[in-house]
Amino acid sequence: MNAGSATTPKLGVQAATKVYHTASGDLLALDRCSLDVHANEIVSIVGPSGCGKTTLLWSMSGLHRLTSGGIKLDGKEITGPHPDIGIVFQEANLLPWRNLDANIHFPFEIKGEKPDRAWIAHLINRVGLDGFGGKFPRELSGGMQQRAAIVRALALKPSVLLMDEPFGALDSFTREEMNRLVEEIWLDTKTTIVFITHSIEEAIFLSDRVVVLSARPGRVAREYRVPFARPRSLEIMATKEVFDLTNKIKMDIVGARSRPKAPDRPTAEIVRIRP
Amino acid sequence: MSGGDAIPEFSKTKAGAKAGDGHDVSLTNLSAFASGPGIKSGKEVAAILAVAVIIIGGIELALRLFHVPLYIMPPPSSIAYALFDEFPLIAPHLGYTLVELISGFTIGAVIGLVMAAVITQFPFAEKIVAPYILLLVTTPMLALVPLLILRFGFGYTPRIIAVALAAGPMVMINAATGFRRVDSAKIALARSYGASTLQIFWKIRAPMALPMILVGLMIGAIFGLLTAVGAEMVGGGFGLGNRLTTYSSMIQMPQFFAVVLILSTLGILIYVLFFLIGKKWASWEA
Numbered sequence: 256m257n258a259g260s261a262t263t264p265k266l267g268v269q270a271a272t273k274v275y276h277t278a279s280g281d282l283l284a285l286d287r288c289s290l291d292v293h294a295n296e297i298v299s300i301v302g303p304s305g306c307g308k309t310t311l312l313w314s315m316s317g318l319h320r321l322t323s324g325g326i327k328l329d330g331k332e333i334t335g336p337h338p339d340i341g342i343v344f345q346e347a348n349l350l351p352w353r354n355l356d357a358n359i360h361f362p363f364e365i366k367g368e369k370p371d372r373a374w375i376a377h378l379i380n381r382v383g384l385d386g387f388g389g390k391f392p393r394e395l396s397g398g399m400q401q402r403a404a405i406v407r408a409l410a411l412k413p414s415v416l417l418m419d420e421p422f423g424a425l426d427s428f429t430r431e432e433m434n435r436l437v438e439e440i441w442l443d444t445k446t447t448i449v450f451i452t453h454s455i456e457e458a459i460f461l462s463d464r465v466v467v468l469s470a471r472p473g474r475v476a477r478e479y480r481v482p483f484a485r486p487r488s489l490e491i492m493a494t495k496e497v498f499d500l501t502n503k504i505k506m507d508i509v510g511a512r513s514r515p516k517a518p519d520r521p522t523a524e525i526v527r528i529r530p
Numbered sequence: 531m532s533g534g535d536a537i538p539e540f541s542k543t544k545a546g547a548k549a550g551d552g553h554d555v556s557l558t559n560l561s562a563f564a565s566g567p568g569i570k571s572g573k574e575v576a577a578i579l580a581v582a583v584i585i586i587g588g589i590e591l592a593l594r595l596f597h598v599p600l601y602i603m604p605p606p607s608s609i610a611y612a613l614f615d616e617f618p619l620i621a622p623h624l625g626y627t628l629v630e631l632i633s634g635f636t637i638g639a640v641i642g643l644v645m646a647a648v649i650t651q652f653p654f655a656e657k658i659v660a661p662y663i664l665l666l667v668t669t670p671m672l673a674l675v676p677l678l679i680l681r682f683g684f685g686y687t688p689r690i691i692a693v694a695l696a697a698g699p700m701v702m703i704n705a706a707t708g709f710r711r712v713d714s715a716k717i718a719l720a721r722s723y724g725a726s727t728l729q730i731f732w733k734i735r736a737p738m739a740l741p742m743i744l745v746g747l748m749i750g751a752i753f754g755l756l757t758a759v760g761a762e763m764v765g766g767g768f769g770l771g772n773r774l775t776t777y778s779s780m781i782q783m784p785q786f787f788a789v790v791l792i793l794s795t796l797g798i799l800i801y802v803l804f805f806l807i808g809k810k811w812a813s814w815e816a
Contacts, residue, residue, distance in 0.1 A: 313718075316722060317722075318718050318721060318722060335724075336721055336722045336723065336724050338723075338724070340722075342718075342719070342722050344715055344718070344719065345715070346715075348715045348716060348719055350716060350719075350734070350737070351814045351815065352737045352738075352740070352812075352814045352815075361719075361720075361723075361733075362723045364733070365720060365723040365724065365725045365729055365733070366723060366724065391814055392814075393814060411723075
């Protein structure tokens with residue numbers, strides 16, 4: 256893993272602009288959005304829905320072409336999917352006609368490489384999927400499917416892992432479990448992670464930095480450092496610091512989502528309700 | 531936690547929030563695979579057999595009791611006897627029909643599959659071709675048989691062409707539905723590893739289309755059988771369809787029904803064959 260010099264970010268987003276040409280007209284999804292992700296860092300991106308989080312992530316992965324601006328990996332411009340970037344998609348995105356082993360071998364098959372069995376076995380053991388290799392995705396819970404998807408994404412040993420709302424469809428307990436798993440994997444591999452989420456708590460728990468995007472067109476509205484040491488325990492989520500940080504981010508997002516509307520109705524009416 | 535659930539923005543109620551198999555396409559057609567012959571318990575088998583015995587026995591009894599003439603409706607026992615007795619004479623005709631069905635179906639299915647795969651890659655071309663395909667699907671190809679006989683004579687050729695014309699569009703229209711099921715996330719997954727267009731086709735599009743392709747092949751084969759028998763009834767001196775016209779013109783009703791029985795069995799075999807293939811290769815969806 257290349258730590259990179261202090262000046263070269265692992266993944267640099269420079270004035271990324273993306274316009275979608277739709278039937279109902281052009282849609283500016285990202286507007287000169289700039290963001291640096293440093294090596295071995297976990298950065299979460301949060302923002303109001305439709306703010307271009309996923310567009311940003313897909314652009315970072317090289318799957319989407321930007322209208323203007325650029326993405327640099329280790330200082331080099333990327334123009335398409337890059338082997339050093341792994342992606343975990345929304346809802347595991349496993350191939351339902353393949354069992355877990357075949358799903359995990361899929362990247363190697365496409366690349367025409369021999370799967371690194373020792374590494375895969377290590378990853379499978381890490382995420383607790385030992386003995387499930389012959390199962391098909393439909394036979395597994397959402398959490399287990401997403402574990403397999405994480406193994407698949409890490410199988411080619413990418414130095415950057417992009418995660419696009421990976422746990423959005425999971426229940427909150429599974430989600431917390433998965434968050435801890437991501438941290439464990441990070442402690443193990445120190446893979447640079449960019450994590451998109453709707454959940455501020457998830458973002459805070461996982462990240463070294465939380466980046467708040469503005470409402471469409473997406474731009475970096477604000478950044479927060481999350482100073483807690485790792486491994487983090489779930490208890491820190493109950494501390495005042497986290498509470499305050501959550502509220503700050505929430506306010507940013509609410510502020511970004513809508514122009515403050517003057518209350519039509521006197522708010523007192525709501526306040527006055529007594530137990 | 532920290533009261534983050536007050537703002538609806540953060541509630542995770544996305545469409546398709548169930549972490550299922552990623553794509554939930556419901557295809558009514560596929561119920562053909564789901565509700566087919568399954569493993570049955572001894573009790574069920576006994577019940578099915580009992581009902582069959584009662585129905586067949588009842589028909590036998592009623593026909594004999596009311597002295598229904600043989601040329602109107604022969605009793606099941608005489609049909610069974612005719613099937614056994616005439617089978618050596620019918621067998622070659624079964625062979626001819628199978629040759630027509632298998633060769634016509636193979637030609638039609640291959641052309642249909644290739645066309646479906648190609649056409650779905652070019653949405654514009656698909657729009658242009660669609661009406662003609664629909665025309666081919668909805669026109670009974672039997673109607674063309676007299677014309678084909680005029681051009682190609684009374685041999686295999688017109689029948690094989692008719693079978694191919696009947697099966698091909700059925701295969702194509704279903705396979706095209708399959709190939710059109712683009713799951714952009716799965717294609718993106720393949721692309722993220724640098725997959726070529728060909729790899730995306732063979733590793734993503736084709737497996738995704740497979741359940742619909744199998745439905746198309748099954749329907750195509752059944753339509754092929756229908757058309758083969760129909761074409762044999764129109765003209766020519768061989769094939770099971772020809773036997774039907776021959777036996778009915780000679781009022782040999784037990785033999786006639788024996789051929790009908792063979793045709794039903796053929797149809798069921800086609801269905802079971804594709805059902806089993808579907809169960810093996812497309813059960814991830816059904």
